[in-house]
Amino acid sequence: MEVLAGWQAMLVLDNCEHVVDAVAALCEALLTAVDDVRVLATSREPIRAAGEACFRLPPLALPATGDPAGGSEAVTLFADRARQADPHFVLAGETAVAAEQLVERLDGMPLAIELAAARVEALGVTQLLVRLDDRFALLTGGDRTAPVRQRSLAGTVQWSYQLLDDQERRVFRWLSVFPGPFTLQAAEAVVGADAGSAVLRLVDCSLLVAPSAGSDGRSRYVMLETLSAFGLERLAEVGEQAEAAAALAEYALEVAQQAASGLRTSAGELAAARLLDAEDVTVHQALTWALDHHPTTALHLAIALAPWWYLRGRWAGGHALLRRAVQHAEGSEEWCDGQVWLGHLAAAATSDYAAALGHFTMACDALTACAPSPVLADGLAGRSAALRNLGRLAEAAGHAHRALAMASELGYPAGQVASLIQLALLRIYQGDEEASLEWLVQAQQVDPAGIPGRLARQTSTLLAMVLAEVGQIAAAQRGSADGLARAREAGDLSDQALWLEVLADLDQRAGHIPQAGAHLRETLEIATRTGDRLRLIECLDLCGNICAATGRPAEAITLWTAFGARRQDYGLPDLPDNVRRREGPLRKAANTLGPARTRAAEERGAAMTLQAADEYAALLATPSPQQPETPSLNQLSARERKLVTLVAQGRTDAQIAIQLSISIRAVRSSLDHIRNKTGCRRRADLTRLALTAGLV
Numbered sequence: 001m002e003v004l005a006g007w008q009a010m011l012v013l014d015n016c017e018h019v020v021d022a023v024a025a026l027c028e029a030l031l032t033a034v035d036d037v038r039v040l041a042t043s044r045e046p047i048r049a050a051g052e053a054c055f056r057l058p059p060l061a062l063p064a065t066g067d068p069a070g071g072s073e074a075v076t077l078f079a080d081r082a083r084q085a086d087p088h089f090v091l092a093g094e095t096a097v098a099a100e101q102l103v104e105r106l107d108g109m110p111l112a113i114e115l116a117a118a119r120v121e122a123l124g125v126t127q128l129l130v131r132l133d134d135r136f137a138l139l140t141g142g143d144r145t146a147p148v149r150q151r152s153l154a155g156t157v158q159w160s161y162q163l164l165d166d167q168e169r170r171v172f173r174w175l176s177v178f179p180g181p182f183t184l185q186a187a188e189a190v191v192g193a194d195a196g197s198a199v200l201r202l203v204d205c206s207l208l209v210a211p212s213a214g215s216d217g218r219s220r221y222v223m224l225e226t227l228s229a230f231g232l233e234r235l236a237e238v239g240e241q242a243e244a245a246a247a248l249a250e251y252a253l254e255v256a257q258q259a260a261s262g263l264r265t266s267a268g269e270l271a272a273a274r275l276l277d278a279e280d281v282t283v284h285q286a287l288t289w290a291l292d293h294h295p296t297t298a299l300h301l302a303i304a305l306a307p308w309w310y311l312r313g314r315w316a317g318g319h320a321l322l323r324r325a326v327q328h329a330e331g332s333e334e335w336c337d338g339q340v341w342l343g344h345l346a347a348a349a350t351s352d353y354a355a356a357l358g359h360f361t362m363a364c365d366a367l368t369a370c371a372p373s374p375v376l377a378d379g380l381a382g383r384s385a386a387l388r389n390l391g392r393l394a395e396a397a398g399h400a401h402r403a404l405a406m407a408s409e410l411g412y413p414a415g416q417v418a419s420l421i422q423l424a425l426l427r428i429y430q431g432d433e434e435a436s437l438e439w440l441v442q443a444q445q446v447d448p449a450g451i452p453g454r455l456a457r458q459t460s461t462l463l464a465m466v467l468a469e470v471g472q473i474a475a476a477q478r479g480s481a482d483g484l485a486r487a488r489e490a491g492d493l494s495d496q497a498l499w500l501e502v503l504a505d506l507d508q509r510a511g512h513i514p515q516a517g518a519h520l521r522e523t524l525e526i527a528t529r530t531g532d533r534l535r536l537i538e539c540l541d542l543c544g545n546i547c548a549a550t551g552r553p554a555e556a557i558t559l560w561t562a563f564g565a566r567r568q569d570y571g572l573p574d575l576p577d578n579v580r581r582r583e584g585p586l587r588k589a590a591n592t593l594g595p596a597r598t599r600a601a602e603e604r605g606a607a608m609t610l611q612a613a614d615e616y617a618a619l620l621a622t623p624s625p626q627q628p629e630t631p632s633l634n635q636l637s638a639r640e641r642k643l644v645t646l647v648a649q650g651r652t653d654a655q656i657a658i659q660l661s662i663s664i665r666a667v668r669s670s671l672d673h674i675r676n677k678t679g680c681r682r683r684a685d686l687t688r689l690a691l692t693a694g695l696v
Helices: 016-034 075-084 095-106 110-117 120-138 155-162 166-174 183-193 193-204 225-237 241-263 267-279 280-293 295-311 315-328 333-350 354-368 372-391 393-410 413-429 435-442 452-468 473-490 492-508 513-530 533-548 553-569 576-607 610-620 639-650 655-662 664-676 683-692
Strands: 009-013 036-040 209-213 219-222
Touching: 009 016, 009 333, 016 036, 036 120, 075 095, 075 110, 075 120, 095 120, 110 120, 110 155, 120 225, 155 225, 166 183, 166 225, 166 241, 183 193, 183 219, 183 241, 193 209, 219 639, 225 241, 241 267, 241 295, 267 280, 267 295, 267 452, 267 473, 280 295, 280 315, 295 315, 295 333, 295 639, 315 333, 333 372, 354 372, 372 393, 372 664, 393 413, 393 435, 413 435, 413 492, 435 452, 452 473, 452 492, 473 492, 492 513, 492 533, 513 533, 513 610, 533 553, 533 576, 533 610, 553 576, 553 610, 610 683, 639 655, 639 683, 655 664, 664 683
Parallel strands: 009 036
Antiparallel strands: 209 219
8 A cells, every 4th residue: 555655547456346345345445545547357256345336237238229240249249259169251142141140139238249250160150058057067168277166157146146145146036037027026026035135236237137117107127038048947956946036927917907907997908918028927937937837826826917918919829828828727717708808819810700709708608697797798798799790680789788788787898888889880880870979979979988998999999980871070080089099099900001091092092102001001001910811901992092093994803802702701791881991982983994804803802812812902002103113023934923923822831732733942933033133131021012913
């Protein structure tokens, strides 16, 4: 200290975490005795000496969307170290993509990236990525001159783990069961009420990422994937894995049931949905575990998640999980509730109303001998919806009236609105808009505080549709923009698509064709993403109206024919008002074209798959000045044109290979040649090319 007292200097103390108390004492003594010395100390946790200013060094920056190959810090380091191990290493193509995925899996940790890069010559990047689940056995063999803890990834993490006390190690192990971000309250719920102080210590030790706001606004911690993998290994070693997984499932069920309660009201919907958005990976990992280990928890958890799955358009995945969950509880009220939600999800996911009817019927049959209940009222309303879409209108009406009477008797507002919506839809299917309007007005008089937001929005959407049909276009337009905004805010993909379809229809009726096309294209995009077949089919009819209104008779007939063919495929009825609205323009289009050209347009539409027809509709809904330049087919051979046609018809590579009697490899090679000639990189681009050229 006497020597340093006369110096102006910086003293660097490296890797202080294992002697942090001694370093703190040294700093206190040194900085008290001298004036012009600064200390730079590196450590996995703060020194906690007076006057300390901490800078937490983050992992290397990971690739972001749009970055050029090697444009991030993590990939740059990987490529540099890989070239040291293999002078022939080139970061391009599939190798670049694999490298980006690799550094993301390694959380941008410099040592892990360097150890992985050292294995490139022996394994290649793709095999490195494949074997990364066993990262601690794989990532070894670092610099022989480095400390033991820096020669392997396991050694580095083990070093930090050993510096913790027994309670902190237990908390670290148990927190590794969280597959995603978690709150402090979640940690205490899963690990124990005394986990809070250990969580803060783990942040200080860089074993947890400092909290940041999640999608629900709550602060959440994250354990990096590498650290989580290490924690799970220690959890298994000490035999705590099953207990920790069960605790996570119990927490997930509590969260899901809390959110489900919020989703049952309009006021609570947004917060509840955002809570589940933030807990997405956690609740799904818990459900996966419960399906194999605790069927009762799985059933309750899946039922609680069903309204959120429906809201977010996750219909097919939700249906598959819920179907597994209900297998072990047949006949119970929870099983009946699960069947009702299976019916809703089946109808939304596949437009398979016969399957949906089966689910609703099983629930209703099991509850028929029981006292009236909200689940039975929901099942009856669901049966009404399925029967209506199967064209069995008289039966549908009977179930809807029974559901309304039961919900009114129970004082169950959601059931009342659901059944009133079905009665209104039945009148629409019968072409009686005035009667439909009366049912919807009655639905709007139910206190919105007691019904889910999706039912309130559905009532408003149907009201706008009916107002348009009775000629009150201005009244329909007034609420449409607000309705779409509310659907977007809630993240209700089904309702967004429906409102966009309504807006496209209103725009077309008002002669605002560019706006109609824009709304139609967005409807198609959302419906394609969610797999909403009903909406995709209805868009064909609407686009036919737009084409007829803009002097494109052949395109209108093609779309209307495709609409009719695909509607029949799924057994969907054609609404009387739509039939009447189409009659005049269809007759005019046929007269304009003449018999031969009309027949050609009809044949083209009948041959289109739903995917091809919707690609065609999207193309036609794009204003001409904005249409991308279409590649020419002149450079393609007859066989290559046939390949493009089969792609546009929705055939897979395997199906094309069978039809043309060639290998799958030959199909893929030919498609690569076609892509190089036309510049069409995606199958959707090839479909659009075929449609534009009239190949389908």
